Amino acid sequence: MVSEAYQSENRIGRELPGDFAIWLFIFAELTVFAIFFFCYSWMHSHNPIMFEAGQANLHPEAGLINTAALITSSFTIALAIIFAKQEQIKYCQLSWSLSILFGLVYVVTKLWEYQELFDAGFSLSSNNFYMFYFFTTGFHFLHVVLGLVVLLIMLMRIRSLVGFKAELGNLESAASYWHMVDLLWIILFPLVYVL
Amino acid sequence: MGSDIIKSSLAWLVLMALTLLAIAFSQLGLDHKFLLKAVLVITVLKGLLVANTFMGLNKAPRFWQGMMASYLLLVPVGIFAIYFIAI
Numbered sequence: 513m514v515s516e517a518y519q520s521e522n523r524i525g526r527e528l529p530g531d532f533a534i535w536l537f538i539f540a541e542l543t544v545f546a547i548f549f550f551c552y553s554w555m556h557s558h559n560p561i562m563f564e565a566g567q568a569n570l571h572p573e574a575g576l577i578n579t580a581a582l583i584t585s586s587f588t589i590a591l592a593i594i595f596a597k598q599e600q601i602k603y604c605q606l607s608w609s610l611s612i613l614f615g616l617v618y619v620v621t622k623l624w625e626y627q628e629l630f631d632a633g634f635s636l637s638s639n640n641f642y643m644f645y646f647f648t649t650g651f652h653f654l655h656v657v658l659g660l661v662v663l664l665i666m667l668m669r670i671r672s673l674v675g676f677k678a679e680l681g682n683l684e685s686a687a688s689y690w691h692m693v694d695l696l697w698i699i700l701f702p703l704v705y706v707l
Numbered sequence: 708m709g710s711d712i713i714k715s716s717l718a719w720l721v722l723m724a725l726t727l728l729a730i731a732f733s734q735l736g737l738d739h740k741f742l743l744k745a746v747l748v749i750t751v752l753k754g755l756l757v758a759n760t761f762m763g764l765n766k767a768p769r770f771w772q773g774m775m776a777s778y779l780l781l782v783p784v785g786i787f788a789i790y791f792i793a794i
Contacts, residue, residue: 528771529764529767546782550786554793586757587715594715691761707743
């Protein structure tokens with residue numbers, strides 16, 4: 513029954529962007545991060561003084577720059593997929609490159625913020641707030657770095673005009689992963705900097 | 708396709724505006740419960756915009772669109788419940 517409904521939806525043009533396997537991976541990652549979000553919220557709600565003191569030492573402007581960078585990067589990769597479907601390879605490459613550039617803005621800003629905190633004497637072992645802060649944002653940071661490596665590899669492949677159509681599925685898979693990184697930050701940002 | 712570019716551009720503008728709105732709420736010194744509700748509603752809206760407009764899940768099979776929408780709704784609701792129980 514489910515299979516019939518799925519096939520019927522595909523017939524009327526509802527298709528999953530990218531590979532089926534990447535979506536299983538995306539939901540597995542989202543589940544892991546949901547556990548982190550709930551643990552962070554639990555610890556914050558039970559240690560409000562410690563967490564608010566820790567948040568006061570963070571740099572909200574860095575959080576804002578990173579949010580803007582990831583949202584813009586997600587936007588430009590969405591544009592790159594639109595251009596890829598139109599076979600406008602030059603525009604696709606340009607948008608894809610911009611996504612990498614905005615991703616790098618995130619990386620540099622996050623490293624700067626980590627450096628500031630380390631210089632001020634804070635580390636994973638300082639207290640529960642910093643343990644959660646460094647672990648959760650660090651784990652997300654590693655996902656951004658992995659995403660950037662994937663985007664860079666795909667940019668090299670876009671340059672080859674041969675088999676561009678066949679590459680669309682791979683481009684969509686890479687873009688979907690990158691959007692997931694953005695989605696996770698959209699939840700992480702208010703948790704760490706705003707609430 | 709041109710309409711997709713316009714939709715994505717509008718979504719980007721709304722996402723940036725919602726981000727600034729969340730920051731503005733946090734600077735106003737509002738009651739924590741209200742801030743929690745407002746920021747989490749903004750988070751849900753931003754998540755749904757990214758999923759449906761940028762990720763293209765509005766054109767994906769309904770199962771996957773529903774899965775993502777459920778995640779983006781249930782996680783903020785769970786966070787709210789955790790804070791709400793503690794406050």
